[in-house]
Amino acid sequence: MSAPKDFVAVVDSDARKTPRRIAFITKRSSPQVHVKDEDRVMTYPEVFFRVVVAVEIMTAALVIVALLWDAPLEGLADPMHTPNPAKAPWYFLGLQELLHYFPPVVAGVLIPGLVVMALIVIPYFKINVEAEGLWLRDKAKRLRIFGIVVVLFCIFLAVFDVWVALVPTLIVAGFMLLAAQTDPQTAQGFRRWLVRKPLSFWVMTWFLVELVVLTAIGTFFRGPGWSWALPWRA
Amino acid sequence: MANGVDNVVNQVRENRIWRSIFRSGSGDSNLRRSLFVQQNVFLHLFSIKTRKRVLEFSATWYLGALTFGTFLILVITGILLMLYYHPSVPQAYADMKDLQYVVSSGVFLRNLHRWSAHAMVFLVFAHMFKVFYRGAYRTPREFNWIIGVILLLVTLLLSYTGYLLPWDQLAYWAVTVGSNIASAVPLMGAKIRFLMLGGTAVNANALLRFYVLHCVILPVAAVIFIAVHFWRIRKDGGIYPGESASEVSSK
Numbered sequence: 001m002s003a004p005k006d007f008v009a010v011v012d013s014d015a016r017k018t019p020r021r022i023a024f025i026t027k028r029s030s031p032q033v034h035v036k037d038e039d040r041v042m043t044y045p046e047v048f049f050r051v052v053v054a055v056e057i058m059t060a061a062l063v064i065v066a067l068l069w070d071a072p073l074e075g076l077a078d079p080m081h082t083p084n085p086a087k088a089p090w091y092f093l094g095l096q097e098l099l100h101y102f103p104p105v106v107a108g109v110l111i112p113g114l115v116v117m118a119l120i121v122i123p124y125f126k127i128n129v130e131a132e133g134l135w136l137r138d139k140a141k142r143l144r145i146f147g148i149v150v151v152l153f154c155i156f157l158a159v160f161d162v163w164v165a166l167v168p169t170l171i172v173a174g175f176m177l178l179a180a181q182t183d184p185q186t187a188q189g190f191r192r193w194l195v196r197k198p199l200s201f202w203v204m205t206w207f208l209v210e211l212v213v214l215t216a217i218g219t220f221f222r223g224p225g226w227s228w229a230l231p232w233r234a
Numbered sequence: 235m236a237n238g239v240d241n242v243v244n245q246v247r248e249n250r251i252w253r254s255i256f257r258s259g260s261g262d263s264n265l266r267r268s269l270f271v272q273q274n275v276f277l278h279l280f281s282i283k284t285r286k287r288v289l290e291f292s293a294t295w296y297l298g299a300l301t302f303g304t305f306l307i308l309v310i311t312g313i314l315l316m317l318y319y320h321p322s323v324p325q326a327y328a329d330m331k332d333l334q335y336v337v338s339s340g341v342f343l344r345n346l347h348r349w350s351a352h353a354m355v356f357l358v359f360a361h362m363f364k365v366f367y368r369g370a371y372r373t374p375r376e377f378n379w380i381i382g383v384i385l386l387l388v389t390l391l392l393s394y395t396g397y398l399l400p401w402d403q404l405a406y407w408a409v410t411v412g413s414n415i416a417s418a419v420p421l422m423g424a425k426i427r428f429l430m431l432g433g434t435a436v437n438a439n440a441l442l443r444f445y446v447l448h449c450v451i452l453p454v455a456a457v458i459f460i461a462v463h464f465w466r467i468r469k470d471g472g473i474y475p476g477e478s479a480s481e482v483s484s485k
Contacts (some may be wrong), residue, residue, distance in 0.1 A: 037473065039286040042267040044277070047284050054296045055303030062307065062353060066345035073334070076327045077406035078434065086407035089397050091355050091390065096411065104418030119383045122366070123376035131369060204366055211359075 052205055084224045093218025100226050101162045115207070122200070133196040135180045143180060146173075168213045172206040279461060281468040288473040293368075297361035302460065304354035309453065311347040319399070321445035323438040326401040351393050360387045370474035378466040380458055388456050395448040398441060409444070410436050 017096025041047070054162035088096050134142065150173045157166040175194065182195040235365055245258035268282045285294065290351030318337055319329045362382060364474035365371060377386035398409040413431055418424040432439030467473060 040283040041286050041289070042264055043280055043284045044267050044270045047280070047289065048277075050289060051296065051299040054299055056308075058300050058303055058353075059307060062304075062346060062350050066342055066350050069345065069349070070341060071345045071348035072404055073330055073400060074403040076324055077403055077436075079403045079406070079437075081403075083403055084405055086411050088408050088411045089394060090352070091359075091393070092412060095415070099415070104415055105420060108415035108418045109420070116383065116387070119362075119378055119386075123371040123379050125374070203366070204363070208363060215379055 085222060085226055087218070087222075090215065090219050093222075094214035097164065097214045097218040097222070098162075101160045125200070131198040131200065133184065134176070134199045134202060135182075135195060136184060139180065146176065146180075164214060164217055165210055168209045170205065172202065172209055176202055279464040279468065281472055285475050287475055293476070294473065295360075295364055297357055297364050300358040301354060301361055304350045304357060305456065305460070307350045308347060308354060311343055311350065312449070312453075314343055315347055315451060321399070321442050323401060323441060326399060326441060330400045351396060355389060355393050362386060364400065365474075368474060369477065372474075375466075375470045375474065378463060378470055381463045381466065385423055385456065385459050385463060388459065389454055392448060392452045392456065395444040395452065398436070398444045400450065401441060406436060409440070413440075444450050 063195075087093060091115065095107060095112060098111060101107070149168070151180075154166055154169060157169065179194040181198065182191045184192075184195045187195055220231040221228060244260045247256070253259060256270075257273045258266050260266070271277045271280060271282050284360065315333075318333055318340065320326060330344070333344050337343070365379070365382070394409075394412060398405045413427055415431055417427040419426055428434065430440075430443070431437070432443045
C-alpha cells in the first residue's frame with residue numbers, strides 16, 4: 001500500500017528486550033488515573049531488618065515475662081475430683097460464659113459456627129467492599145430496620161437473662177444512634193469519623209466488644225458454680 | 235576498621251563455595267538486593283520491592299510479623315520441650331516436675347512456651363481486627379483473608395491441644411469442658427467426641443491424640459498455610475496500602 005516501513009512489528013515474549021505498555025480504555029473508565037507511582041523500597045534489607053528488629057524486641061519482652069512469672073501447674077490430673085469452677089482456656093471463656101445461658105448446641109456449636117461463617121464471607125459482601133457510611137442514604141428506612149432488629153435482639157437476650165451481652169449491645173447501638181443523629185456535612189472530630197462508618201464496621205465492632213466483655217467476665221469475674229466473683233477476693 | 239570488615243565480608247561472599255550456595259553475590263546494587271530475595275526459596279515468597287508507606291508502624295503495627303515471631307519461638311521451645319516429654323499417663327505430669335526441678339532452665343523453657351502461646355493467640359486476633367478495620371480484606375485479597383481465618387482456627391486448636399499436655403488438674407478439666415461442647419453437635423456429637431478423645435473420657439488415649447495433633451499435624455498445617463498466606467501477599471499486590479492510594483478515581 002504505502003512505502004515499506006523501516007521496522008518490523010513482532011510480538012516478542014521477552015519483556016525485558018521489548019518493553020511495551022498497553023492501556024485499554026473502556027467506556028466506563030477515563031484515562032485520568034490519579035494514582036502516582038508510589039515510593040518503593042527494597043524488601044531486602046529495608047523490610048526484613050525492620051521485621052527482625054520488631055520480632056527481637058517482642059522476644060526480649062517474652063523472655064522477661066518468662067523469667068518473672070511461672071506458668072501455672074496444678075496437681076496431677078484427677079478424674080474423680082472436679083475443681084469448681086472448671087474453666088476452659090481464656091480464649092474460650094467467652095463461649096463458656098454463653099454456655100451458662102444457652103443450651104450447649106446453641107452456645108457451643110451454633111454461635112461459634114456462625115462466627116466462623118460470618119468471618120469467611122466478610123470479603124464477599126458488596127456492602128463491605130463499598131464501605132459506605134451506614135446513615136448516608138435511606139436514613140429513615142434504615143433507622144426503622146435498625147430499630148426493629150435491635151429491639152428484637154434485646155428482647156431475646158433479656159428472655160435468656162443474658163445481661164452481660166445486652167449491655168454491650170446497647171452501648172454499641174447508642175453510638176450507632178449518635179452517628180444517625182449526626183449531620184455529615186457539619187460534624188467535626190469524633191462524630192464526623194463516626195457518621196462515615198459502614199454497617200460492617202458496626203457489626204465487627206459489636207462483635208469485638210462482646211468478645212472482650214464476655215472473655216473478661218469469664219476469666220476474671222466467675223467463681224464457684226459460675227457465680228459472680230471478684231478477682232481480688234479469690 | 236569498618237573497611238576491613240567489609241572486605242572480609244565481600245571476600246566470603248565472592249568465595250566459590252559461598253557463591254555455589256547463595257547466588258546473589260556481593261556488592262551494593264539493587265540487582266544484588268533483588269537477587270537476595272528472588273534466589274532464596276524461603277524469601278522469594280515475598281516481593282522484591284515494598285511500598286514505603288506500608289512500613290510505617292501505623293499501617294500494620296507489625297502484627298502479622300510478630301505473630302510469625304511467636305510461632306518461631308513456639309517451634310524452637312516446643313522442640314526442646316519434646317526432648318523431655320513422654321505423652322503417657324502419669325509420666326507426662328512427672329516430666330513437668332522434672333522440667334521444674336531437674337532439667338537446666340526447664341522452668342524457663344516451659345514458661346516461654348506457655349506465654350508465647352498466649353501471645354500468639356492474642357496477636358492472631360489483633361492481626362485479624364487490624365486487617366478488618368483497614369479494609370485490607372477487599373479484592374483481590376479475599377482469599378488471603380480466608381487463609382487467615384483458617385490460620386486463626388489452627389492457632390486456637392494448637393493452643394487447645396497443647397493445654398492438655400501437662401496433665402495437671404487445670405489441663406484435664408479445661409479439655410473436659412471443651413470436649414463436652416463437641417458432644418453437643420447434633421446427631422454425631424458423641425461420635426465426634428469419641429474420635430477426638432480416642433475414648434469416652436479424657437484419658438491416656440486422648441493425651442496421645444492431642445500430642446500427635448499438637449506436635450505433628452497442626453504445626454505442619456500451620457506451616458503450609460503460613461507459606462500460602464505470605465506468598466499471597468506478594469501475589470495480591472503487596473501489603474494493602476490503604477484506601478487513598480489504591481483508589482483509582484474515574485471522576
